Amino acid sequence: MSENRSAAALETRWQPSVQFDILAERTGPVSAEKALKSQNPNSWSFQLDGVLHHVSQEEVYARVGRRAVLGALEGYNGTVMCFGQTGAGKTYTMTGSTESYKQRGIIPRALQEVFQQVEKRCEYTFSVHLSYLEIYNETLVDLLSSPRGSSDPPARGMVVMEEPGRGVFIRGLTLHPVHSEGEALNLLFEGEMNRIIGAHALNKNSSRSHCIFTVHIESRSRTLSDAKYVTSKLNLVDLAGSERLGKTGSAGQGLKEAMYINKSLSFLEQAILALADRRRDHVPFRQTKLTYALKDALGGNCNTVLVANIYGEAAQIEETLSTLRFGSRMKRVQTHPTVNEHIDPAVSCQALTPKLPNILLHHVPQAVRPSNVYEPLSDAQVAEIQSQVRRYLNGTSKEISVRTLEHHSRHPEPGHAGVTASEQRARNHRVNRALSTQYLVHLFGGPQAQRLCCFPPSAPPPKAEAFEAFKVGQGGELNHILKENKAVLLERHARLRQLTEEVNTAKRKIDRTTAAIERYKDKRARQGQFVSAKGEPVLGEPEISLVPHLRELKAQYRQRYEALRSTTAEVNYCQHLVDQCRVRLLNEFESWYKETFRVPEEVLNVPKPEDPVQPGIGALHKSIAQVSWPRTLSKQSAVCHYYWIGAHPAGLDEKKLPPIHPVA
Numbered sequence: 001m002s003e004n005r006s007a008a009a010l011e012t013r014w015q016p017s018v019q020f021d022i023l024a025e026r027t028g029p030v031s032a033e034k035a036l037k038s039q040n041p042n043s044w045s046f047q048l049d050g051v052l053h054h055v056s057q058e059e060v061y062a063r064v065g066r067r068a069v070l071g072a073l074e075g076y077n078g079t080v081m082c083f084g085q086t087g088a089g090k091t092y093t094m095t096g097s098t099e100s101y102k103q104r105g106i107i108p109r110a111l112q113e114v115f116q117q118v119e120k121r122c123e124y125t126f127s128v129h130l131s132y133l134e135i136y137n138e139t140l141v142d143l144l145s146s147p148r149g150s151s152d153p154p155a156r157g158m159v160v161m162e163e164p165g166r167g168v169f170i171r172g173l174t175l176h177p178v179h180s181e182g183e184a185l186n187l188l189f190e191g192e193m194n195r196i197i198g199a200h201a202l203n204k205n206s207s208r209s210h211c212i213f214t215v216h217i218e219s220r221s222r223t224l225s226d227a228k229y230v231t232s233k234l235n236l237v238d239l240a241g242s243e244r245l246g247k248t249g250s251a252g253q254g255l256k257e258a259m260y261i262n263k264s265l266s267f268l269e270q271a272i273l274a275l276a277d278r279r280r281d282h283v284p285f286r287q288t289k290l291t292y293a294l295k296d297a298l299g300g301n302c303n304t305v306l307v308a309n310i311y312g313e314a315a316q317i318e319e320t321l322s323t324l325r326f327g328s329r330m331k332r333v334q335t336h337p338t339v340n341e342h343i344d345p346a347v348s349c350q351a352l353t354p355k356l357p358n359i360l361l362h363h364v365p366q367a368v369r370p371s372n373v374y375e376p377l378s379d380a381q382v383a384e385i386q387s388q389v390r391r392y393l394n395g396t397s398k399e400i401s402v403r404t405l406e407h408h409s410r411h412p413e414p415g416h417a418g419v420t421a422s423e424q425r426a427r428n429h430r431v432n433r434a435l436s437t438q439y440l441v442h443l444f445g446g447p448q449a450q451r452l453c454c455f456p457p458s459a460p461p462p463k464a465e466a467f468e469a470f471k472v473g474q475g476g477e478l479n480h481i482l483k484e485n486k487a488v489l490l491e492r493h494a495r496l497r498q499l500t501e502e503v504n505t506a507k508r509k510i511d512r513t514t515a516a517i518e519r520y521k522d523k524r525a526r527q528g529q530f531v532s533a534k535g536e537p538v539l540g541e542p543e544i545s546l547v548p549h550l551r552e553l554k555a556q557y558r559q560r561y562e563a564l565r566s567t568t569a570e571v572n573y574c575q576h577l578v579d580q581c582r583v584r585l586l587n588e589f590e591s592w593y594k595e596t597f598r599v600p601e602e603v604l605n606v607p608k609p610e611d612p613v614q615p616g617i618g619a620l621h622k623s624i625a626q627v628s629w630p631r632t633l634s635k636q637s638a639v640c641h642y643y644w645i646g647a648h649p650a651g652l653d654e655k656k657l658p659p660i661h662p663v664a
């Protein structure tokens, strides 16, 4: 972590506390914050479970995320939640930086761990689904479903619900099946991209919303053919900035956003206060979508970790204290993690069918069945018996009795919500969005390096050419970083090819050596040579040297394969950074273009004949042109470095490029 930001981790259950002291040196006038008027107004103490200061992202994950992830694989619900003022590093902690693979955050690391564990735990079958929910101004947005980049309103009909045995869930939120880390990362990136694009389409600031990325896990034993299976949800939550209204100085849309955020976070705080107070029997979870959606995470059967992101700067002391106060309240809340175990009714009935006659013999009173002769059962009897068997199996009934034969309809034990019928639609959207990104690259990546001075000063230059100028002027640093990072990506690609080659070579050697050993064994067996007392062929001289060689080859293969896997993940991740950068660079350019040339919207939206707009992309061009990049974000982007992988136009002489004269 950087010097001036810390993440104070608070877990509701797991660790003994440590003391976190703040010593603040006031530089300016003392503010009106009442709580600061304690005995020593420059010193405050908070009980926390740990302080993450000057630590790598890897350590943050190890200390904050790993246990929740491993717990989720065992069937415990888990939640890791980042809370704190804007810019304190919540997104950095949760998703990571766009700069490098090393600085990836908790979510990508959690996905990596989940799939590594799934591969290791071969005695279980796992099914993993992902969902990505955004709560913006009390509206639920499915970041993996509704098409972004369009001005369409967000998908409606999603609602937070609760069912006994299933807990809280979002009806209408799409769950996407994933089978590998790569697939999972692609969905994460897609969701992030939608968050950014959606932010512009709705003219909102993407950091002014709450985001809940959820990994839904179901596991069943391969070895035991019983009907039990476990499910869990791992929520990775990036909350909106917690600073107070007065401080943000917001107006208009910003004020509305701030009011919604304030409302949801203050209800979050109220819910936490109520939970921590044993005398309160009502907790106001349903007051806002956020508290309702997080109900299980806050007071239910969940392993919950709160990361309080703070600035270690005196100037931010008020917000820091308020964040830490929230954290210490949260620490008082007790959750009761339990494994979410279910019985699969289909499997239990299937497994029991052959045993049913015996169960009936043992449990059905004679009065009901006077003889041991089995007559065909009526449909009602079959339904009743099945229902009783289920109850017997899941422990809610100790006896199986068929005295009462009323039909009890019973819903199957809830596990994962299945993937909805809109999965295919969502897939199509994904494809469309991927194509849109490609189009954007075409739109601005062509060889249009003409001079801007050939346009009359009163008319804005064509965008394509302005973009080239932007890349060597204001966006020059990004271009430079691009070149460096492109080189990194190319180098990783080359390494990937080399590793693939090595893995394949190792595999071929293993196959050849195994075949040679088999040939020797067969030969000896046919000749009846070297047969042990038990009749098994004994190894001869050539095999004795080949067997350790084979072992060595297998070790080499495993080692190369591991390297291949992690390089593949790295390449995928870098590719994502590139894609994300494409969109951000365009957004920054749009903002710069608007500010530099101050073009009226009507003019801006009229495509110029010179613009290399391709058939079919007019609509996209327009929606991007209307985007206005929020000022707070452009500040952020000054800190971030992004990648741009489009080809630099050949022959562009950067030094000779004329300056751009803003239109008054």
Ligand SMILES: Nc1ncnc2c1ncn2[C@@H]1O[C@H](COP(=O)(O)OP(=O)(O)OP(=O)(O)O)[C@@H](O)[C@H]1O
Binding pocket: 001, 002, 003, 005, 084, 085, 086, 087, 088, 089, 090, 091, 092, 093, 097, 098, 206, 207, 208, 239, 240, 241, 242, 309, 636, 639, 640
């Ligand atoms: N520990 C850190 N080390 C290095 N850079 C950091 C760290 N924390 C945050 N940053 C950088 O600071 C900037 C703001 O961080 P980030 O976007 O994560 O804040 P945030 O709390 O999510 O803000 P918001 O509430 O507006 O979403 C980003 O550019 C991020 O990369």
